[in-house]
Amino acid sequence: MSRFSETMYGNALSSRNGMTTGEPYAPVRHSWHQVHQRARRVAGGLASAGVGHGDAVAVLAGAPVEIAPTAQGLWMRGASLTMLHQPTPRTDLRLWAIETASVVGVIEARAVIVADPFMAAAPLLTDLGIQVLTVDQLLAADPIDPVDTGEDDVALLQLTSGSTGSPKAVRITHRNVVSNAEAMFAGANYDLATDVIVSWLPLFHDMGMAGFLAVPMYFGAELVKITPMDFLRDTLLWARLIDKYKGTMTAAPNFAYSLFAKRLRKQAKPGEFDLSSLRWALSGAEQVEPADVEDLCAVGAPFGLRPEAIVPAYGMAETTVAVSFSECGTGLVVDEVDADLLAVLRHAVPAKKGKTRRLACLGPALRGMEVRIVDEDANVVPSRGIGVIQVRGESVTSGYVTVGGFIPAQDEHGWYDTGDLGYLTENGHIVVCGRVKDVIIMAGRNIYPTDIERAAAALTGFDRAARRRFGCMRDTGGRASRWWSSPTPGRTRPRCDGWSTGLPTRCSRRSMFDRERWSWWLPAPSPRRHRANCAARMRSR
Template identity: 50%
Template sequence: MSRFLDTLVASARANLGADGRGLTTGDPDDPDRRTWGQVHADALRLAGALGHDLRPGSAVAILAADPGLIATAVQAVWLGGGSVTMLHQPTARTDLAHWAEDTLRVLKMIEARLVLLGPPFEQLADVLEENGITYRDLAALAAEDAEPLAGPLDVDEDATALLQLTSGSTAEPKAVRITHRNLRSNIRGIVAAGSFDPATDVSVSWLPLFHDMGMVGCLTVPMAVGMEAVKITPADFLARPLVWPELISRHRATVTAAPNFAYAIVGRRMQRADDGQFDLSSLRFTLNGAEPIDPAAARAFTDAGARFGLRADCMVCAFGMAESTLAVSFAPVDRGMEVDAVDPDELEQRRRAVPVAPGAARARRFVLLGRPLSGLEVEVVDDAGRPLGEREVGVLRVRGEAVTPGYLTVDGPRAARDADGWLDTGDEGYLVDGQVVICGRRKDVIIMGGRNIYPVDVERAACEVEGVRAGNAAAVRLDAGSRRERFAVVLESKLAGEAAAEKELRRGVAARVLDAVGVRPAAVVVLAPGSLPKTPSGKLKRTAAIRLVPEV
């Protein structure tokens, strides 16, 4: 049996009694709590109910929303020797014909034998049947009083545990292959870096389970180490964002995690909340990752939370990617967010992060993302692969036990690491005293007049203009790779369609971007809310946004 499964089973056995640590779902309307021992027993029964549909090495896809059902199903598949793929979930705006076409390609790519279909997606059964996709009703299976699987199957350390669908900018699907060895290594690193104590820590999360931060960080880690966890769905959060601090207050949560945009949303709403509405004094660890971190938004969240007892030093900024299972680096716990202010000219023209005074008028500000987790190493190299020194900007690469061996693609398996075990992250950045700093995605960097302009700087400037929806501006390259490379800003605003207001907004955004980065955008495109192309996990798809820019 793999060491990851050993850990999972040991956690279940340690939490068998009624007072054992466990998982709460359905909050706040219909809470249901099971200990990890009960989740394990349910998983063994579900594995038994699956029978011959679950075989060692088989790929099983899951399409469901209920975190409780998903937790049982995921563990059942692992106990039966299979691998899990969380399918991207359709929304009310999804074209189901296109979704079915994309899903069919994914299932063929991963060679899935089965889809476990749970609420509220039962109505998609007809779509799956029409496309010849085998499925089982997850809720019905979980309710069966089946003969339990006798015990976990003997699984090799390098067997696939998770096929994490990536949310890249191309239409071609790709899955990161995460092994049992990868999972165990990254979980150990996360627990150590976060100083987690399973006996006392409580996690609250709304993150989607088809994303690595939700699946690995907020479900698999608590399940594997026996930490109390509270899980709601992304739909719950989006419908009422303040449910997040409410649940933190109710459950005396110590740990939570989210992308930067969520802290921005909740920070603004907490500013308008009544005194005493929340009690966030128990929270010691708020992980900020999965997308570029805006220091102003993160600070606004902790400032707004101070009125409710939130510690100023609780914010832990992180760097991670699906290819490293989840986490690459965590900033030090209990030090709060630390920002590196650097000279913009040195950065853009000489690719050096030369520090300036924190309050300097002209500065680029980047968040320090901590040192690599145990078992991982990070280095910065130039275009020829030569290692660079501290504060020299280049390509970040990572290697270690948690790094995936490769991908599954529509054209077959593809290796992820080079001959020396290094994975190219695709990010540009530098190191400061061993801490990782990310400047931006290499493929998105805008090169103008020999300067490297990072889209995130343009996007933050645009979002500072009144009328632009927070977190909903994309800077995109035009004429990429040419001598006349330019860029445009595509943004969302409620003012879309109002000619005079749009014109004024475009003027304001262009002026603010010029002030921030010294270059005026070739175009500013104003869209209605919900129009910007995004990945299923909510990240901007800059490549797709280019198609929304008219000829300029």
């Protein structure tokens, strides 16, 4: 039996902890022992459906109370779990079903398990020749014992972002999960007797599924789990649950903490919630913005939120979940560096005056993880030198399942190229500057899109939440950047919001623009003049 299976089943029998779901309307708590007993029934139903060791199964479900026993039931059968990307109320279900069928084909799934609120998708999948099972059907089966599993059995086939048109799934084994789980709990100083995890993270995302369901289930940790829709409907529910259950640990991407701070400021009264129990609030999955963290700490102070509770972190699906955590109790650590030297010399020189860039330190590598920075020639660079971040360790995936077959993720020495640009500080803490593929190179300078986004967000009349950008080639060989807003309700196409301040304003015919396809809707404060300027630029091409 793999260590993942043996430990999870053992803790299910011995742990007094469990998982609370159904907030805010119908909260119910199931002990991990009860989850395990339901999982044995799911395993029985899977066996009757022909699912066995080594099979892949996709899941389309929304309720954590159903997903938890389904996931464990799959692992009891020695099968792997893939959480499908979920359709929204505005999704064209037929198109979604066709795209999902391609995902199912790539991972060679034996079946798709469906539950509310996605039952409307079941007949569409069946029509495409896919075996569809329901959670209710599986739970009605007789319970069975788990099959034997090995360390290299696949636990998760985690779909990467945008895995529809060209599906790609990260292969995560039992060994990967255990290595990362043990490292994370050590890095977080987790205490099974006192810590309570509160999470709303989506279970189709690696941080939600692996980090905040599989790992708590593995250890038998106390978990309060709601859905992303619960959070979006009522952002302050997050605060209420931390207060109600004396939550000590939580996690979210930067944008969610920013939204949380806005809701606290506008809708909550000081003292309405008690957040003083929170000792570990991880910020990851996207760039950590120091200004947003500082704003959260300022707004959260009247509610008992301690600045030292914030834990900037770094990770990705390819490392199961996490690569690094900031050290417990230190809070946000900002590395302020000379912006020009960062852009031109690709070196992070500490600075307090002049043009600087403030970057969040993301902590040292977790136990069992190695991190290095390499230049374009694959040479390791010293501390504070900018390069591509590479990682190595037992948590790192061996590769991807794709349309073209299996693609290795590691080089011959076990290093995985993250595609992130960054550096290591003198004490070995990771700092991320941006993505290699997103960087705009202009006159020998590295322009990081996150800096442009930050500047654009500060301008009046710009929709921060919908801001998008991409680069295109100039006639002179440089790059320009064009801003787009996502479609607003009622619109069917993106809206062009103009050129980034300080960047070139001509694109060659090789650019990504299609003037027959895109319209030019422009923002305040002077849309008519800006529209004329954009039209003139397009004619000059």
